[in-house]
Amino acid sequence: MAAMISLAVAMGVGRFAFTPLFPLMVRDGLLASEAGAMLAASNYLGYLVGAMVAARIKVKAATLLALGLISTVIVTAAVGWTTSVPLWAILRFVAGVMSAWTLVATSAWGLGWLAAQGRPHLAGAIFAGVGLGIAAAGLFCLVTAGPEVSSLGMWIGLGVLAGTATLVPLAVSRSLPAPVVSPGATAPQGTSHKPHSSTGGLIVCYTLFGFGYILPATYLPALARQLVDDPQVFGLAWPLFGTAAALSTVFVAWGLKSVNRLNIWAASHLLMAVGVLLPAIWASLVSVSIAALLVGGTFMVITMIAMQEVRARAEGNTTAVLGRMTAGFAFGQLMGPIASAVIGRFTADFATALNYALALSAAGLLSSAFYLWRELRRHHAY
Template sequence: MPSPAIRPVVLGGIVALAVAMGIGRFAFTPLMPLMIRDGGLDAATGAEWAAANYVGYLVGALTAARFADPRRGLRFGLVGVAVTTLAMAGIGGIPSPLASLFAGAGLRAAAGVFSAWALVCASGWCLAELARHRAEALGAWIYTGVGLGIALAGILAWLGGRQPADRLWLELGLIAALGAWLVWGFSHGASEAGTAQRAAAAPAADRSGQAALVVCYGAFGFGYIVPATFLPAMARALTPDPLVFGLAWPLFGLAAALSVAGVARWLKQTPRRRVWAVAQAFMALGTALPLAVPSLWSVAASALLVGGTFMVATMAGLQLARAAHPADPTPLIARMTAAFAAGQIAGPLTVRALGLLDIADGAALAWTGAAATVVLVGTAVWLWCEA
């Protein structure tokens, strides 16, 4: 059980990542099929809004290190996620289709910026505080928040699948606002003293291999994004019932939360490069499966395989960043997150480019999924050999 001094840090990290990633980054995935169903969105516009979110995430990752106090960036990020999510509820009321298109793209881009700030700053603040209390092993637990947030958004979309999508955005925005308020309280009482002491007492940064970490993290972003973006849409193509296709995303999120909890509980001493390598190997299988065998069972298996590994890889990568730069991991975490964002931008753009070459959507996804599988396997082999 965490001590009273570090309990707010762990709880704050869990809630922060649930809001920033589960809602700010990923809520659009289960809601996009419902918005298309409601007639407020088409597939092409949905892809453009998703791309805007990825670009915003890249901008946020590139600017997150500018916050001298990571808690300030965390708070700004979470408030921004809540505001942009609430604003998405009003997109359907805009009479002009062109204005609606630009408003939606702008809100998704802003949500990407805010969620990147929150992820980078939450990781920097939580991991540094836990290290100060010699409780680094608890750092893995904060990343269960991402899966919990994804599962929450997915379950809300699944249970409310017969509601208008606008109402679901409103409900998620209120949940995000509550989460931002909670994290504000958790982080307010955290120690402000000791930043200079940590910088003076921490071991020197190990710059060897930092570039390789950035490259591998970017490859991970490219590899996971095809199933992470298109799984609910794949499921919807196989069945029109939202109570069936809507299960893909809750499964994804629950698998993410449980897998991180399992690693935090039973694999504390396992080298993080090996944890990351194994996670990417299973992710590669999950990426390839629904493209090779399009069926509901393969989509469900992919949700479990990719959902059960992408946050393990995230956790392991960011813990390696902390180990490589103990005094202040935020700049390295920001560079890795920027590489990840660039990789995930490349995934949908590749699908779109193949589609523009008159390749059917399914073929475009298959070719992109094959490339993602090769990239994931290649980096997994490298990580295992370097462990």
């Protein structure tokens, strides 16, 4: 429960609160689309830097978790204390750094305890926290959004909500700082038992996943707002996304006893590719809703499966290996808006550029799905 709440705060609020609040900040005249893209890229860059640094920080996972959570709460609330876009960019950068630290630390700490207790099937509950955090942030915006409510006040409100939730993981990580893993308890369910040297291709697939999911994860509410301007309607896209993410990890974790992790990973990339491409070829609230379900229902499954698979293959410092995975993901998601911006220089408008970028993202997801299936067949050949 503590690890689940930790991811809900760090990722659902620290990383993704900007997504439902972005169209509301545009509504309030605080941001233009170009500035919003810059703030998103700043957060992605911070996530990349945080992941790279996390692999080198020589502190206990529980300590890194506490530092990341406390800082996330502070920088989230601080967005509502200013109207300076450059300062927002700095705050979103720091939020990205802290989110990466917390994800790496929570994965090492939480999965370590599950392995020590011989209960790896509960990994789905831990990673469901991201979806729960996304849904909670989306519902908070949906309930509080109104003509008389400032988006700046909503940032502060989210910070207070996150700070309250953070008390649980801070208390538990302090009382249970480090798991004691018994022999034979380190291999999670569904492991393919591949050696440590085989993680390179998986990191590339995880990088393509970061590139593939980030555009819909950033612009789903904005795409919905282009179709209908009522926040009570377009605001539903994000809670739908988060709910799908939360439920999917629990369901998939239950099925890991009978299905190989690489198979689930590859199938998730395929389904996500469909969800990424759908809004580009069919502009409607129905397509945006289906995309929210497909992308939301697979992105945390991929995160959970990938973290478990690489952790099973790691030797020695699992935090460092998970940090490299997160760094690859962060690099991929940073390339998403950059690719969209480059394409935009050769297209007539933002919508056209986004559609081309979505198609490119879907291609990356499909290619990585084929690689994972080939890796699975190679494993069975041995």
